[in-house]
Amino acid sequence: MKKVEAIIKPFKLDALKEAVGALGIQGMTISEVKGFGRQKGHTEVYRGAEYVVDFIPKIKVEIVVKENHVDQVVQAISKSVKTGTIGDGKIFVLPVETSCRIRTDERNEDAI
Amino acid sequence: MRKIFFATFLLCLPAFAWAGDDAAPTIASNADAIAGVQSHLDYVWTLVAAALVFFMQAGFAMVESGFTRAKNSINIMMKNLMDFSVGSIAFWAVGFGIMFGANATGWFGTDGFFLSDFSPGGDPWVLAFWMFQVVFAATAATIVSGAMAERTKFVGYIVYSMAISAVIYPVFGSWAWGSLFHGGGWLEKLGFIDFAGSTVVHSIGGWAALAGALVIGPRIGKYSKDGKVKAIPGHNIPLAALGVFILWLGWFGFNPGSTTAGTKDIAMIFVNTNLAAAAGAVTAMLTAWAIFKKPEVGMSLNGALAGLVAITAGCANVTPASSVIIGAIAGIIVVFSVLIIDRIHIDDPVGAISVHGVCGAWGTLAAGLFNIEGATAQIIGVQLLGIGAAFAWSFGTCFVLFTAIKMTIGLRVSADEELEGLDITEHGGHAYNDFQTLN
Numbered sequence: 106m107k108k109v110e111a112i113i114k115p116f117k118l119d120a121l122k123e124a125v126g127a128l129g130i131q132g133m134t135i136s137e138v139k140g141f142g143r144q145k146g147h148t149e150v151y152r153g154a155e156y157v158v159d160f161i162p163k164i165k166v167e168i169v170v171k172e173n174h175v176d177q178v179v180q181a182i183s184k185s186v187k188t189g190t191i192g193d194g195k196i197f198v199l200p201v202e203t204s205c206r207i208r209t210d211e212r213n214e215d216a217i
Numbered sequence: 218m219r220k221i222f223f224a225t226f227l228l229c230l231p232a233f234a235w236a237g238d239d240a241a242p243t244i245a246s247n248a249d250a251i252a253g254v255q256s257h258l259d260y261v262w263t264l265v266a267a268a269l270v271f272f273m274q275a276g277f278a279m280v281e282s283g284f285t286r287a288k289n290s291i292n293i294m295m296k297n298l299m300d301f302s303v304g305s306i307a308f309w310a311v312g313f314g315i316m317f318g319a320n321a322t323g324w325f326g327t328d329g330f331f332l333s334d335f336s337p338g339g340d341p342w343v344l345a346f347w348m349f350q351v352v353f354a355a356t357a358a359t360i361v362s363g364a365m366a367e368r369t370k371f372v373g374y375i376v377y378s379m380a381i382s383a384v385i386y387p388v389f390g391s392w393a394w395g396s397l398f399h400g401g402g403w404l405e406k407l408g409f410i411d412f413a414g415s416t417v418v419h420s421i422g423g424w425a426a427l428a429g430a431l432v433i434g435p436r437i438g439k440y441s442k443d444g445k446v447k448a449i450p451g452h453n454i455p456l457a458a459l460g461v462f463i464l465w466l467g468w469f470g471f472n473p474g475s476t477t478a479g480t481k482d483i484a485m486i487f488v489n490t491n492l493a494a495a496a497g498a499v500t501a502m503l504t505a506w507a508i509f510k511k512p513e514v515g516m517s518l519n520g521a522l523a524g525l526v527a528i529t530a531g532c533a534n535v536t537p538a539s540s541v542i543i544g545a546i547a548g549i550i551v552v553f554s555v556l557i558i559d560r561i562h563i564d565d566p567v568g569a570i571s572v573h574g575v576c577g578a579w580g581t582l583a584a585g586l587f588n589i590e591g592a593t594a595q596i597i598g599v600q601l602l603g604i605g606a607a608f609a610w611s612f613g614t615c616f617v618l619f620t621a622i623k624m625t626i627g628l629r630v631s632a633d634e635e636l637e638g639l640d641i642t643e644h645g646g647h648a649y650n651d652f653q654t655l656n
Contacts, residue, residue: 156447
């Protein structure tokens with residue numbers, strides 16, 4: 106099992122959800138995060154004082170998938186959220202040791 | 218047909234008997250009755266206006282909360298709640314007597330404490346008048362809350378709040394407005410024009426705010442070591458805007474209500490109030506747009522308030538066209554004032570000093586300059602005298618007061634408390650328990 110972690114622009118969440126749903130993925134977890142990459146921030150003004158906003162709001166999506174699905178999922182996510190402008194985000198793949206479905210106590214690949 | 222006429226005549230007979238029991242109406246009794254209706258109308262209008270001005274407390278609370286950080290929202294609510302609650306008691310016990318009591322010297326009143334002018338069954342006008350005046354006193358008091366937001370000890374603030382409602386505001390008020398009841402002040406005797414309180418309420422509050430912000434110092438992180446002004450954005454702009462709309466609404470009681478009479482005069486005052494607010498919002502927006510290349514909401518909201526404060530002095534003695542000019546100039550002034558005050562490193566999170574102190578002074582001067590019956594050197598001189606006296610009295614006493622609080626019970630919270638947030642350190646709670654906020 107692997108966890109696919111995607112940090113994406115918030116308005117692309119629906120596109121991602123549809124794309125991975127088409128692959129048969131049945132669950133995911135999202136969190137509201139902030140971050141920046143090489144994109145840096147931008148300058149805003151508040152009551153006459155300029156300030157640089159470094160951390161841009163993003164959505165982090167976490168999906169645990171079977172190892173042989175990883176490449177498909179990564180590709181589907183990338184294709185669905187890409188806009189071509191800076192700030193599109195990143196995808197990371199991490200190893201997952203065990204999984205457990207709480208309601209039924211199923212383990213590992215039966216749990217995802 | 219004749220039956221109907223006869224029946225109607227019979228039905229009217231009792232009316233003749235009834236009329237016969239009272240004396241027939243005379244010119245004098247008619248005049249009395251009409252005066253009675255007018256008096257009742259005066260009561261109703263004054264008290265409705267008082268309710269509108271009371272609602273401005275909600276406006277101030279929303280503005281201050283919207284322009285500050287979420288971690289201090291409970292503290293803002295508590296300060297505003299207590300400004301009005303403590304202030305009401307203080308003004309009932311002491312303030313009203315100082316402001317409107319018999320005033321032999323022309324400098325402060327000496328009777329009317331604890332609403333002694335009222336006895337049950339007696340003339341209740343003093344109650345209506347007190348109600349209208351207490352909401353004005355509370356307005357002046359709560360102006361300071363915004364300028365000192367996010368770093369003031371709650372106890373220290375309450376002490377200030379008591380002092381301004383009991384003494385500082387009423388003393389100056391007695392100079393300018395005492396004769397509205399039993400008093401009479403030296404400043405009004407010179408012909409000082411401040412119909413609804415650009416100086417009496419707003420500048421007194423604004424200069425007190427200046428003293429407070431100066432004594433307490435800026436928020437941590439507001440000014441960098443190399444002197445740059447750092448933005449500390451407010452957490453809820455819609456709340457701030459709601460607050461401004463509520464204040465604008467309340468001002469329709471603040472200005473026209475100062476007639477304390479239900480007469481046709483209130484129409485022009487309503488219009489003047491609205492036009493000045495609108496003009497201030499527009500010019501502030503345009504000024505900020507020109508400087509920062511975007512129409513910025515904080516400055517625009519301040520502009521509306523600046524216009525309202527500025528028209529408050531002259532709302533009854535200037536034309537609607539003049540109101541547009543007065544408000545427009547206030548909108549420009551407030552933007553530059555906010556920038557300058559930041560530049561000299563006085564941290565005012567909501568712009569209270571600029572909106573109320575500076576634009577209150579402008580509005581008081583404008584009441585002389587745009588006076589319908591003509592602006593003379595004498596009139597303008599008295600206006601300037603009043604502006605100066607207000608600054609000297611309010612800034613002077615409050616500077617001493619805040620310094621005394623600082624050196625005794627303490628005025629500012631510790632650095633750790635300020636960084637953690639006053640909601641948890643002063644009040645033991647979170648304003649937004651179920652929200653997910655990123656800090």
